[in-house]
Amino acid sequence: MGEFELIRNFFAAAPCAQGGEGVALGIGDDCALLAAAPGEQLAISTDTLVAGVHFADPCDPFLLGQRSLAVAVSDLAAMGAAPVAFTLALTLPTVEADWLQAYANGLSAMAQSCGVRLIGGDTTRGPLTLTMTVFGRVPAGQALTRSGARPGDLLCVGGELGNGAGALPLVLGQRSADPEITEPLLAHYWSPQPQLALGQALRGKASAAMDISDGLLADCGHIAAASAVGLLIESEKLPMSRALLSFLGENGARSAALSGGDDYVLVFTLPEAELAPLLAAGWPVHVLGRVVAGQGVVLLDAEGRDITPSTRGYQHFRETP
Amino acid sequence: MGEFELIRNFFAAAPCAQGGEGVALGIGDDCALLAAAPGEQLAISTDTLVAGVHFADPCDPFLLGQRSLAVAVSDLAAMGAAPVAFTLALTLPTVEADWLQAYANGLSAMAQSCGVRLIGGDTTRGPLTLTMTVFGRVPAGQALTRSGARPGDLLCVGGELGNGAGALPLVLGQRSADPEITEPLLAHYWSPQPQLALGQALRGKASAAMDISDGLLADCGHIAAASAVGLLIESEKLPMSRALLSFLGENGARSAALSGGDDYVLVFTLPEAELAPLLAAGWPVHVLGRVVAGQGVVLLDAEGRDITPSTRGYQHFRETP
Known part of the structure; x- marks a missing residue:
């Protein structure tokens, strides 16, 4: 043998x-x-x-x-x-x-x-x-695809963003930090928890969904393209962990949350009436913005100004893919 | 993009x-x-x-x-x-x-x-x-596994053996030959035809089956082990192509048919009563031997003597897996 x-x-x-x-x-x-x-x-x-x-x-x-x-x-x-x-x-x-x-x-x-x-x-x-x-x-017929988002739907995520990208300098040994920072970030990187229960709870409710592997902006771009809609993201609403904010500061954390990959949390669109029951049932649903007629992804600041960064892609560990 | x-x-x-x-x-x-x-x-x-x-x-x-x-x-x-x-x-x-x-x-x-x-x-x-x-x-329940061979069943293959191994020196540029030899052997190597129709025709008939990728003797060993039986192979009954016999001679061809890999024809065991209807329907079924109580694979010559070679494995292109 x-x-x-x-x-x-x-x-x-x-x-x-x-x-x-x-x-x-x-x-x-x-x-x-x-x-x-x-x-x-x-x-x-x-x-x-x-x-x-x-x-x-x-x-x-x-x-x-x-x-x-x-x-x-x-x-x-x-x-x-x-x-x-x-x-x-x-x-x-x-x-x-x-x-x-x-x-x-x-x-x-x-x-x-x-x-x-x-x-x-x-x-x-x-x-x-x-x-x-x-x-x-x-x-049959209940799978969550990327193509069902409709203008008026809410744009939501299932958890904190940016932890995967925040962990990368720690994974690569390029930076060090205190354990209260490194432990949650490294745990997220090495042992991400697929949101299986949330995905199943969203059947028949979410109009489109995917998991964030290439970064929020890039993956929202995939939903926008597949659904032939536009997506507005309010930059003030990004859920971010305390560890990420401590490690990268607010600007760095926001950048990781928008363009970092390896988050493996769900991003999905939801008719507005579906939100309250999901929140009442305790599901982690964070509203980031809204689906609109049009195409592409637009990032808005607190005053509603377009602050969409010109580069949306995230470079995985060393090079894309 | x-x-x-x-x-x-x-x-x-x-x-x-x-x-x-x-x-x-x-x-x-x-x-x-x-x-x-x-x-x-x-x-x-x-x-x-x-x-x-x-x-x-x-x-x-x-x-x-x-x-x-x-x-x-x-x-x-x-x-x-x-x-x-x-x-x-x-x-x-x-x-x-x-x-x-x-x-x-x-x-x-x-x-x-x-x-x-x-x-x-x-x-x-x-x-x-x-x-x-x-x-x-x-x-459900009709898949052909390796584990159902029973003593008394016939041991059969669905086509010629050894062409894959015969083609290898041609593929590697180690030997050359006339087109009537190289064409069928190279065609078999580069474009093997999975025996899909035969496999489906054997549902409910064959007691065990697999495809030959590691060589007849090695793969028969897998059926023998999974079914907890012995297999007798009559070396005179190996179906071999004219091209293979011309290229390698009778001994070389027999060795390729027994121990060569990459044949991708089916080897299967069949209760004797199933043979005639399959042949009558035109399926390519070549009887090689028989399932017996015991374990392992034994190769017999025309006089019934045990001529099992000591090494059964076939070295794929360069090295095993």
Whole structure:
């Protein structure tokens, strides 16, 4: 048995490959099998992380395991899908048992937290690259897409913005700070919590949704384009963490919240009548602005002046994508 | 818009991303959506190909497009699943329009031939790596697994063996030969035809099945282990192409047929009563041997002597996985 076949057996025995509703056949055959329920659709998303491009190499394999799965599962949250399963295509330059064990532990921790089961994949030799494909269930016709925003809807986010970008200088070792700053920011970076429950709660309520991976302005641009509407964002309303404000100051924090990536909180549009019941039920909904007729994204200051920055894109870890 | 976002738009417009039954939402949102039909299961398989490990770099991008998809879809054939869709995670060192166009053309040709639609994926910068995840539908409980072989069943394959391994010295430029040899072997290597129709015809008939990617002996070993049975193979019964026999001679061809990889024909076990109707219906079924009580794989010569080779594994393009 080759070492890569041993790795397959190792993952088949890992906690993340056990249990899971809706999985009819897991690791070990030519295909995995997922049960299909009448009236449901299967939501599918694929994300690749390349060493040296999307994460520093070397880095802590446990944290990488957590983060690599969370980033992918966040796309299920964005569709309002209930998480089911994932596959892992793992390309490794060398086989190191300690690395694999720590990576699998991080993966298992996040899989348990998200309610997904590892059902298959591939293990190959080559430059360190991770491709996750995630699967979720959603009632037919109820998935949250990017294309349903209508003028008059509110523009909302599901949590604090900018923490991912704020953490980056800490992750890269370019800056240091006190633990009350570094701990929440690094926790957000390495162990983002996909907003799965919020996404499912927004089914039949939100008119459009996605998760913020490229930064608020850039991702709002995707909703605006897919829905053929304009979006107005009030810069005074951005929810930001105390740690981010302490670390970067108000201007720096605002910039991270607007253009930083890796937030993995949901941005969505909501008919106004849906807001009060969601708030009353305790869901984290922060109103940032409004959908208007037109196109593109406009950022407004407290006096209603257009202060949209000219560059909206966010450069991931080193380079886009 | 960054160049990698342009690539996403490029693939969204490619022929392989159009049409397709059962696809409720294709490329462009956080997730794709597949329709779920009552009483069906979704079969899922992931395959990674790394440049320099699983294929020579550089190589013809059109041929790579064909081959990379065929290799993955072959796992759907092995489960008896009807093909539906696939995702592509493409990691590229540089963006070259000609390369991408040729790759997408090859992908589209194979996608059309197999009846699968590209529904999503990811495009990233890094060392050239392709990860395909393929999706198919199968009636619940009718998937062909590796674990159902029973003593007394026939051991069968769906076509000629050894062509993939026979082609390898041609692919690598290590040998040359006349066109009547090189053309069929190279065609098999670069454009293997997943046995999708045969796989579906074997539902409810074959007791176990898989596709041959690691070589007949190694893959029979997987069926024997998963089914907890022994398999007897009669070496005189191996179906081999005229091109392979001409190129490698009888001994070389037999060795390629037994231990060569990349055949992508189905190997399956069949209760004896199922054989005649399948043959009468014109399905390509070649009986190689029999399932027995016991364990492992035994190769027999014409006189029934055990001639099992000591090394069964096949070294893929350069090194195993």
